[in-house]
Amino acid sequence: MDLCRKRARDEYEEDGEEREAEGEETEAEKEEDSLDQMKAFLVAVTGFIAAINCLGATDGTHVSVTIRAAERPxxxxxxxxxxxxxxxxxxxxxxxxxxLPGWEGSASDSRVLRDALSRNHRLVIPNDKYYLVDAGYANGPGFxxxxxxxxYHLKEWSGNCPQNYKELFNLRHSKARNVIERAFGVLKKRWSILRIASFFDIRTQVRxxxxxxxxxxxxxxxxxxxxxxxxxxxxxxxxVDRELAMRPIEINEEEVRTVEATNEWTAFRDRLAMDMFVDYRRYRVQQVHQEQREVANVP
Structure with missing residues (x-):
């Protein structure tokens, strides 16, 4: 091991400048890969790269905890x-x-979100930026x-194509918002302590x-x-993807009213959806023409 370390150190000293350049290139490649992932996500949301204001997706999940009998309700x-x-x-x-963990299981999503937006270490959403949320949330600024x-749900689209701008928007929205479901799924799948209640006190469990x-x-x-x-x-x-595909559709009956819907935000969504649908129809026409040309060229 010492010999390997000495050899690596000698090679580094002999070719320091070249390695520094390669390191910068590697960092640039990582940044480019991250940008490509962001672009792919935005395409899934809107069908074009214009929606640079999307930060990601947000949702809630429940984690089992151990609580004193008096506090269990x-x-x-x-x-x-x-x-x-x-x-x-x-x-x-x-x-x-x-x-933001720690809220009681009986707490509504509205209450948790209100706390997240108002506490000192709060969820910060810059102006004109937004997160994708499910239908339980109001379509308002930032969401x-x-x-x-x-x-809306991906299962409902099996073998079906969107017929109007609302359906297309919901289909792509569902595909893109699924990232938060996958993130929660991976988190719990990797750390078994999040799948069962532990014996620690609640403060430690939150940490x-x-x-x-x-x-x-x-x-x-x-x-x-x-x-x-x-x-x-x-x-x-x-x-995780297999489990999500098998999960029954759950309708979120709770309405998260922490964020109020506004006419401006509703108009923004409509413009986004309509532009997306125009682009989608243009693409479909081009696809049909391409298929016709291929058929015509077949001997």
Whole structure:
């Protein structure tokens, strides 16, 4: 080991400038890869790169906790489980941007979001930026929601094509917002302590959730440099995607009214959806013409 270290040090000293240049190139390549991931995500949302204001997606999840008997009623969620309601926001590459654990399982998503937006270490959303959210949230500043009353979940689109701008918007919105579901799935799949209630006190359990999210981000960053981490990530993602595909559709009956809908934000969504649909129809026409040309060229 010492010999290897000495050889590596000697090679570095002999060719320092070249290695520095290669290091800069590597960092540039990483930045370019990250940009490509962001572009791919935005294409999934809008069909074009113009929507540079999308920060990612946000949602809530429940993590089982151990609580003293006297406090259990407050932590019992609507399914009857003892949990903490965790708010999370993630970027297109599944890194957590913001996590707020600790709220009782009975706390509404509105209450958790209100706390996240008002506390000292709050969820910051710059002007004109937004997160993708599900239909339980109001379509208001900072939060882009799908159209209600229009099919949305990916299962509902099996074998079907969107017929209007609202359907197309919901389909692409669902595909893009799925990133937060996958992030939560990977988080819980990798750290078993988040799948079962531990014996620690609630403050420690909340810190464990935060620590697991930090480690999750670290692995997302470093996996490209470690074949074992990358292989494990692909395996976990495959399991998560299978589970998400088998999960029954859950309708979020709770309306998150922390953020109020505005006419300006509704008009913004309509413009985005209509522009997307025009681009989609143009693409479909080009696709049909291409198929016709290929058929005509067949002997």
């Amino acid at each position: 407050r932590y019992r969620n609507r399914k009857g489980d003892i949990t903490t309601n965790v708010l999370g926001a993630c970027s297109p590459d599944m890194r957590f941007i913001y996590v 882009l929601a799908p159209y209600r009353g229009t099919r 464990i959730i935060n620590a697991c999210c930090v480690l999750h981000n670290f692995i997302r960053i470093e996996k490209h440099n470690d074949p074992l981490l990358e292989a494990e990530e692909f395996h976990i993602l495959d399991l």
